[in-house]
Amino acid sequence: MEIMNVALLSKWKWRILNDKEAVWHDFLEARYGNIKLKVLVGDSSVVHNNDSIWWRDLITSDNYDNLLLDNFSSSVRVCVGNGESTPFWYAHWIRQHSLMASFPDLFARACDHIINIACAGSFHNSGWRWDVNSIFQQANSVSSLADNMTVGAGLADWISVVNELQQGGSSGCLTAEEVGSRTAAASSTEQQPPTVFGELLRNTELLKDVPDSFSWSLGPDGIFSVKSCYEFLKAKLSGPDLLADKVRAPSKVLFFCWRFIHNRLATRDLLVRRGILNEGSESFCVLCMKEEESRTHLFSNCDVSITVWRRVYMWLGVGDFLSLEEFQDFLYHCDKISCLSKRAILSVAWLATIWTLWLKRNAIIFKEESFSFLECMSEILIISWNWLGSFYKKAPLCNYFGWNTQPLLCFTL
Numbered sequence: 001m002e003i004m005n006v007a008l009l010s011k012w013k014w015r016i017l018n019d020k021e022a023v024w025h026d027f028l029e030a031r032y033g034n035i036k037l038k039v040l041v042g043d044s045s046v047v048h049n050n051d052s053i054w055w056r057d058l059i060t061s062d063n064y065d066n067l068l069l070d071n072f073s074s075s076v077r078v079c080v081g082n083g084e085s086t087p088f089w090y091a092h093w094i095r096q097h098s099l100m101a102s103f104p105d106l107f108a109r110a111c112d113h114i115i116n117i118a119c120a121g122s123f124h125n126s127g128w129r130w131d132v133n134s135i136f137q138q139a140n141s142v143s144s145l146a147d148n149m150t151v152g153a154g155l156a157d158w159i160s161v162v163n164e165l166q167q168g169g170s171s172g173c174l175t176a177e178e179v180g181s182r183t184a185a186a187s188s189t190e191q192q193p194p195t196v197f198g199e200l201l202r203n204t205e206l207l208k209d210v211p212d213s214f215s216w217s218l219g220p221d222g223i224f225s226v227k228s229c230y231e232f233l234k235a236k237l238s239g240p241d242l243l244a245d246k247v248r249a250p251s252k253v254l255f256f257c258w259r260f261i262h263n264r265l266a267t268r269d270l271l272v273r274r275g276i277l278n279e280g281s282e283s284f285c286v287l288c289m290k291e292e293e294s295r296t297h298l299f300s301n302c303d304v305s306i307t308v309w310r311r312v313y314m315w316l317g318v319g320d321f322l323s324l325e326e327f328q329d330f331l332y333h334c335d336k337i338s339c340l341s342k343r344a345i346l347s348v349a350w351l352a353t354i355w356t357l358w359l360k361r362n363a364i365i366f367k368e369e370s371f372s373f374l375e376c377m378s379e380i381l382i383i384s385w386n387w388l389g390s391f392y393k394k395a396p397l398c399n400y401f402g403w404n405t406q407p408l409l410c411f412t413l
């Protein structure tokens with residue numbers, strides 16, 4: 001029943017993309033802004049808690065972890081015109097997968113995850129020019145890409161190209177052609193996503209006066225049908241669903257979670273295996289400086305992380321339902337919590353914990369910050385409060401103080 005409901009809501013999304021003549025179209029646009037872009041992003045980062053419930057449900061209707069890369073948006077092929085309705089990272093517009101899925105490390109460093117294609121460059125007399133800075137914004141964020149050396153040596157060359165232009169006092173605008181040709185010459189490693197990234201952009205030309213158009217990849221004629229959507233969803237949702245429910249967190253966090261589950265985070269053990277870091281002190285966990293950093297160490301066995309987990313566990317007060325170890329592996333034990341509201345709160349708290357640990361680890365490495373338990377805990381509380389607050393009903397009288405003291409009583413579905 002729920003799958004049918006998602007398929008029917010997908011029909012609405014399809015109509016928003018294609019039914020320009022409908023009387024409600026202008027109304028929705030006036031109320032919610034760039035509705036096509038929002039439909040193609042399809043997650044909590046484009047809804048607000050003062051949006052109507054109908055709109056929030058519509059936009060996030062397929063926000064399941066199983067559908068993270070196989071949702072409505074992934075079944076829509078965009079033929080790019082002026083790029084105004086198409087999200088740069090989320091939509092399928094230049095290749096089989098979205099740029100978010102193809103270049104996760106670049107996506108993680110992008111300054112604005114929901115930027116549309118039209119904002120990633122501009123039209124000049126000679127035609128469309130991409131602007132790398134508007135995708136990655138500042139020199140700092142671009143050069144910090146180099147710190148996260150997860151995508152092969154080609155990236156360092158690519159960044160030096162960008163920096164050179166910025167420091168040279170030019171407009172800072174790098175055409176995709178320059179990115180593509182200069183990195184192609186500079187790098188010789190097997191994996192060169194930045195080069196591929198540059199080339200993909202170079203080969204795409206925008207058309208100033210033509211709106212973007214959309215076709216449905218699951219039907220023979222490119223037209224949406226509820227039946228094809230239903231069959232697709234049914235196949236995807238029948239597998240094991242790790243988080244069991246919809247998860248209300250921004251998709252960059254869900255995407256991080258997906259990489260966590262599949263061990264695709266750039267932890268130091270993996271960087272050693274790829275020859276980017278040397279074995280020994282370079283591969284040590286920056287939280288404890290005692291052991292090699294791996295996913296298991298960083299998120300489960302590290303003394304520092306264990307202390308954080310214990311504090312979160314004590315704060316939540318779930319000792320009657322789950323052991324500390326079970327909470328650390330919440331993905332595999334979430335069905336022990338039968339109350340859906342509590343399960344939602346625990347999923348979000350769990351996700352906020354691994355997300356914050358990862359951000360803290362990155363801040364130590366890339367910004368030379370030091371670790372503080374107090375800060376770490378308050379960030380976990382604040383972000384989980386924000387993620388839940390944008391979707392769930394707050395219990396009467398529940399404020400941030402209540403969240404601090406009795407979190408499981410604060411939100412209901």
Ligand SMILES: [Zn+2]
Nearest residue numbers: 285287288302
């Ligand atoms: Zn450690």
